[in-house]
Amino acid sequence: MWEKSAWQLLELGGPVMWALLAASVLALALILDRGLAFLFSYQRFQRLIEQLRPLIQANDLGGVEDLCSRRRPLNQMVLAYLSCRDLPSRIRRDILQREGTIQLGSLETRLRWLAMIGKLSPMVGLLGTVTGMVTAFHQVQQMGGQVQPADLAAGIWQALLTTVFGLVIAIPCLAVHHLFESRLERLAGQFAMLVSYLDQWFAERDQKLRFGNKKRRRGREQPTEIS
Numbered sequence: 679m680w681e682k683s684a685w686q687l688l689e690l691g692g693p694v695m696w697a698l699l700a701a702s703v704l705a706l707a708l709i710l711d712r713g714l715a716f717l718f719s720y721q722r723f724q725r726l727i728e729q730l731r732p733l734i735q736a737n738d739l740g741g742v743e744d745l746c747s748r749r750r751p752l753n754q755m756v757l758a759y760l761s762c763r764d765l766p767s768r769i770r771r772d773i774l775q776r777e778g779t780i781q782l783g784s785l786e787t788r789l790r791w792l793a794m795i796g797k798l799s800p801m802v803g804l805l806g807t808v809t810g811m812v813t814a815f816h817q818v819q820q821m822g823g824q825v826q827p828a829d830l831a832a833g834i835w836q837a838l839l840t841t842v843f844g845l846v847i848a849i850p851c852l853a854v855h856h857l858f859e860s861r862l863e864r865l866a867g868q869f870a871m872l873v874s875y876l877d878q879w880f881a882e883r884d885q886k887l888r889f890g891n892k893k894r895r896r897g898r899e900q901p902t903e904i905s
Contacts, residue, residue, distance in 0.1 A: 694806030694840045698799060702847045705795045708788055709854050715785055716861055721752045723868045727875060730756065734879040737887070751781040755869055759876050778869045782862055789858055796851030803844020810837025 689695075726745075733741040739760065746753035758777040762770045814837060 692806060692810060692836075692840070694802060694809070695843060697802055698806075698840065698843050698847060701795050701799055701802070705792060705847060705851050708792045708795075709851075712785075712787075712789060712792070712858055713854075715787075716858065719751055719785060721750045723752065723871075726752055726756075727872075730875070731879055734876070734883055735886075737883060751785070751865060752868060752872060754781055755872055756876070759873065763876075763880060774869075774873055778866065781869075782866060785858075785865070786862060789855060792851055792858075793855045796848045796855055799844040799847040799851070800841070801844070803841040806840025806844075807837045810834075810840065813837075 729745055730742060733739075733745065742756065742760065746756045755774065755777055758774060759770075762773045765773070811834065814834060
């Protein structure tokens with residue numbers, strides 16, 4: 679069987695093989711599209727944390743904005759935090775949840791299509807196999823049962839081709855889909871950790887500024903000695 683060309687296998691598998699071929703082309707396009715999207719959105723979380731902390735402690739918000747100038751999901755979350763940091767905590771939390779949903783949604787676009795192809799391809803392949811088996815046994819009936827086992831076997835393996843190709847399409851699609859989903863879950867966790875770090879650093883910064891202002895105020899209030 680495998681000595682035949684791809685074109686011959688497509689013809690032997692029947693019309694369902696062309697539907698599976700179209701699904702495979704679409705799946706490949708989706709994998710490339712989402713793969714590039716995840717690649718260009720990637721950031722090293724720990725490195726960003728190490729760069730942000732000293733800038734916030736030094737109250738260099740301009741430096742923070744420069745650091746997060748490139749459009750990346752984590753950078754966008756930092757900028758969203760800066761834009762609403764003076765708002766009440768409940769409103770700030772809602773804004774950040776909305777920003778996180780937007781960033782995850784942009785990466786999740788068309789992932790459902792990939793999952794759908796992965797789940798439907800085996801079913802389409804099975805449909806081709808069943809219709810092929812029906813055709814093969816109908817031919818046996820028309821021949822009055824006068825058929826050689828080799829002829830029946832040929833019809834069966836040709837019918838099973840669609841199931842094989844359906845699984846060949848489904849397995850990579852589902853594997854890649856789970857890989858992308860795990861990346862989204864990891865990014866969602868990083869969003870939560872990033873917001874927690876920002877809350878902590880800005881609280882420490884504000885406390886430090888209040889302490890410094892109080893110390894300077896006490897210094898001005900001390901009476902000067904009269905010589």
